[in-house]
Amino acid sequence: MTTALVTQLGYVVAAGLFIFGLKMLGSPATARRGNMVSAIGMLVAIVAALLDQGIVDFTWIVAGMLVGGAIGAIAARAVAMTSMPEMVALFNGLGGAASLLVGWSALSPDAGVFTLVTIVLSILIGGVTLTGSLVAYGKLSETIGSGAITFSGQQVVNSLVVFGIVGGAAMFCMNPTDPNWLYMVIGLALLFGIMAVIPIGGADMPVVISLLNSYSGLAACAAGFAINNNALIVAGSLVGASGIILTQIMCKAMNRSLSNVLFSGFASVSSEETVVEGEIKPISVDDAYYVLEAATNVAIIPGYGMAVAQAQHVVKELTELLQNNGCEVNFGIHPVAGRMPGHMNVLLAEADVPYDQLLEMDEINPRMEMVDVAIVIGANDVVNPAAREVESSPIYGMPVINVADARTVFVLKRSMASGFAGIENPLFYKDNTRMLFGDAKESIGGLVREFS
Amino acid sequence: MSGAEYLLFILMLSIFLGFELINKVPATLHTPLMSGANAISGITVVGAVALAGTGSETMGMWLGVGAVTLASVNVVGGYMVTDRMLGFFKKKED
Numbered sequence: 001m002t003t004a005l006v007t008q009l010g011y012v013v014a015a016g017l018f019i020f021g022l023k024m025l026g027s028p029a030t031a032r033r034g035n036m037v038s039a040i041g042m043l044v045a046i047v048a049a050l051l052d053q054g055i056v057d058f059t060w061i062v063a064g065m066l067v068g069g070a071i072g073a074i075a076a077r078a079v080a081m082t083s084m085p086e087m088v089a090l091f092n093g094l095g096g097a098a099s100l101l102v103g104w105s106a107l108s109p110d111a112g113v114f115t116l117v118t119i120v121l122s123i124l125i126g127g128v129t130l131t132g133s134l135v136a137y138g139k140l141s142e143t144i145g146s147g148a149i150t151f152s153g154q155q156v157v158n159s160l161v162v163f164g165i166v167g168g169a170a171m172f173c174m175n176p177t178d179p180n181w182l183y184m185v186i187g188l189a190l191l192f193g194i195m196a197v198i199p200i201g202g203a204d205m206p207v208v209i210s211l212l213n214s215y216s217g218l219a220a221c222a223a224g225f226a227i228n229n230n231a232l233i234v235a236g237s238l239v240g241a242s243g244i245i246l247t248q249i250m251c252k253a254m255n256r257s258l259s260n261v262l263f264s265g266f267a268s269v270s271s272e273e274t275v276v277e278g279e280i281k282p283i284s285v286d287d288a289y290y291v292l293e294a295a296t297n298v299a300i301i302p303g304y305g306m307a308v309a310q311a312q313h314v315v316k317e318l319t320e321l322l323q324n325n326g327c328e329v330n331f332g333i334h335p336v337a338g339r340m341p342g343h344m345n346v347l348l349a350e351a352d353v354p355y356d357q358l359l360e361m362d363e364i365n366p367r368m369e370m371v372d373v374a375i376v377i378g379a380n381d382v383v384n385p386a387a388r389e390v391e392s393s394p395i396y397g398m399p400v401i402n403v404a405d406a407r408t409v410f411v412l413k414r415s416m417a418s419g420f421a422g423i424e425n426p427l428f429y430k431d432n433t434r435m436l437f438g439d440a441k442e443s444i445g446g447l448v449r450e451f452s
Numbered sequence: 453m454s455g456a457e458y459l460l461f462i463l464m465l466s467i468f469l470g471f472e473l474i475n476k477v478p479a480t481l482h483t484p485l486m487s488g489a490n491a492i493s494g495i496t497v498v499g500a501v502a503l504a505g506t507g508s509e510t511m512g513m514w515l516g517v518g519a520v521t522l523a524s525v526n527v528v529g530g531y532m533v534t535d536r537m538l539g540f541f542k543k544k545e546d
Binding site for chain 2: 355
């Protein structure tokens with residue numbers, strides 16, 4: 001058996017292990033083992049690749065792996081669960097950069113047109129993924145402002161960039177020996193990544209991060225075509241498919257099309273005043289405690305504000321006290337709560353909340369009428385009844401968690417300043433809503449003290 | 453069978469398979485799914501090692517070394533952080 005054949009068979013085994021690993025991610029009970037299976041697949045693929053006869057010097061391979069592996073290991077251990085979105089964004093970017101470099105180095109004088117096209121694609125997708133992810137990282141970590149950045153003439157600039165990329169790519173494929181066209185494509189791809197993400201606001205980050213996840217896979221896939229490698233194509237397209245599905249789920253959860261999310265930053269947001277009837281009724285921690293003490297069924301709806309306030313652990317404490325008090329407690333998780341898909345689930349899992357207590361929107365909504373108290377922690381748009389009732393609202397049609405159906409609603413909020421999207425929330429004015437103003441961690445901590 | 457049409461064939465099957473598999477992942481696991489997918493996209497390292505090991509000290513080799521390093525961050529970091537996250541997920545003890 002030749003070594004080349006062994007390498008190819010190794011890739012087949014690796015692909016099988018990736019597929020099996022992803023399948024095991026279908027249930028929380030087997031997910032951890034699934035991740036392990038996938039990691040073993042990666043190990044098999046790397047060993048198979050190292051058997052390549054063309055490799056004469058392992059020094060730099062080992063050096064690169066050690067440096068990269070050490071950075072990855074340190075980052076994976078140190079990162080706080082609240083910072084997972086920016087971590088994933090950063091990793092997406094690195095994956096894109098790696099594919100860009102592979103595509104670039106695959107360039108040889110005797111490359112055919114098909115190879116040249118795939119080289120351009122891997123550089124293009126990889127470059128956009130790299131800088132797009134870095135901008136997303138900056139927005140998520142608040143290194144740069146998380147708001148949408150727009151300027152007049154943005155569309156013109158973007159059109160010119162796209163035009164330049166297409167032109168540069170065409171010229172490169174016709175004159176592959178002239179590196180200037182290649183540099184132009186690389187530069188413009190990097191620029192386009194920045195331009196594409198800056199007009200997207202922080203609240204839409206779940207969509208962007210899913211899409212960039214998909215791009216990092218597609219970039220690997222394109223690089224696989226450039227260097228004629230099956231393992232890259234299979235693994236890359238699995239990742240690409242995963243990102244696209246998550247993107248779809250996020251868009252559906254916001255009742256928006258992908259193009260609306262990506263380009264709506266350009267349109268001026270119409271800020272029409274919705275007239276809301278009723279008045280705000282604040283409640284003190286003491287009074288909230290008495291209501292909760294009498295409750296037998298409580299639903300907690302967390303949002304990004306819970307992550308910001310780092311309130312997940314104290315929420316878990318409150319949950320336990322309520323349960324000891326004979327109360328049923330469930331969590332209602334909206335698909336776009338937080339800054340990335342599943343963000344709330346990971347935070348609550350870290351705080352030791354069992355996953356069977358975390359209900360999806362479609363599971364919790366039918367039960368809402370039986371709920372005595374719905375506690376909204378740092379969520380706003382995902383519980384906004386305007387999505388169902390006010391046809392002129394920008395979020396009309398978006399599926400939301402119907403907290404207003406509960407007997408009483410507590411909304412934990414810092415102040416009455418309008419939320420990120422700047423959309424008025426009629427929930428705050430409902431008869432059965434009580435506002436518990438203040439820092440979520442402190443408010444819930446106060447409730448916990450009252451109970452114990 | 454070799455060449456472009458064969459690679460495209462593989463691409464098509466993998467995309468369909470990917471859609472089928474990922475659709476079955478529950479919402480509660482979407483963050484680990486993303487970081488796990490991230491780790492898998494580090495597969496670029498497999499392509500990069502052949503480019504980094506030519507010993508030629510050309511620009512192509514150094515680009516390959518860069519790719520090996522970046523993709524290794526993805527592979528090691530991605531799998532480790534996913535494992536850490538999945539370790540948190542526990543079922544209710546009755």
